[in-house]
Amino acid sequence: MSMDLEQCYKELEGDYAEVMRRLRKEELVHRFLIKFLESDEVQRIDEALQERDYEKAFDLVHTLKGETMTLGLGRLSKSSIILCEQLRYKIYGEEMLQQFRKVRMDYQKTIDIIRKYRDSQP
Template sequence: MAALKEVFQKYGADYETTMSRFMGSEQIYLKILAMLPRDENLQKLDLALQAGDYPAAFDAAHTLKGMAGNLGLTPLYQAVCATVEPLRARAPGEDYAVLFQSVKEEFKRAAGLVELVKEVG
């Protein structure tokens, strides 16, 4: 499916490496990617940050990081990494609201990949 490869590369992800994780099956990949918008970790991260519960925020961000990495969603992965590391270090004074906004924007872009593939394909 050339459409997925094209959309994926425009998004900024490594198509070949990601597809190797999914045994070269774009259908399996798209099925799993379609579950992304239902994942609750973005909301958990938001609520934990608002409550100042940094251990819970770290857990949610770390889960998002793993998911983004496994799905090859490089821009989302990078945004989440920028949030995970300060949370891991319990960095005081970090502007988590700004970091979360970046994660939220990249999550939305990543979740939209399925629709983009449908439009192009």
Template sequence: MNIKGCYEAFGGDYDDVLARLSKEERVEKYIIRFLDDQSFVQLKAALAEGNTELAFRAAHTLKGVAQNLSLTPIYEMDFELTETLRNYNSVDMDLAKAQFEKTQEAYNKVIEAIKAYKES
């Protein structure tokens, strides 16, 4: 699998990320680094603890990383979650948890594709 095939596997926008980063080598470098990004782990932990302020910060960070790397499925799902958490003093936790589940599904799909690319 090549890097473009990886993006196709998870529904990302390869042409967009290539235009942003200019070189395929940079795309490869940063997509592999995404495997070590802790924002999703922090988001999951913060929601489990009910810490909506920390959850908002983690969701916002994840959204930015996903947008910059054109990880479209994560960005689209996490955008909604970030907006739900934005006013972290009055969050509908049932809605946030439902949105998190969608974000987690997208995240897992992207991670699986990146790992398959890395191992190929």
């Protein structure tokens, strides 16, 4: 069963209309979504947090936040914004780690949806 880009965005809890206003062409949105599958920021954030390198973690989360906002990846964008602000204001500890777990979970859901979309294309 084929999934179109608009259906994909609905599952991502993203704003399809806003992404189309920003990037203007479905083919461009499609290409960037597929490219997002190569993202390894979440793994790198995990490593930085384990090393307690919060500055590096902040830089990585900030990059993830920017990518997800540009691509309109609703659910993942919202959770990465919160984590970014926690790291920006040095709110470390269990609450921040809990938010990272949410980001990791949202990332996995996002990747799964994008793969489903990609694999449904003719």
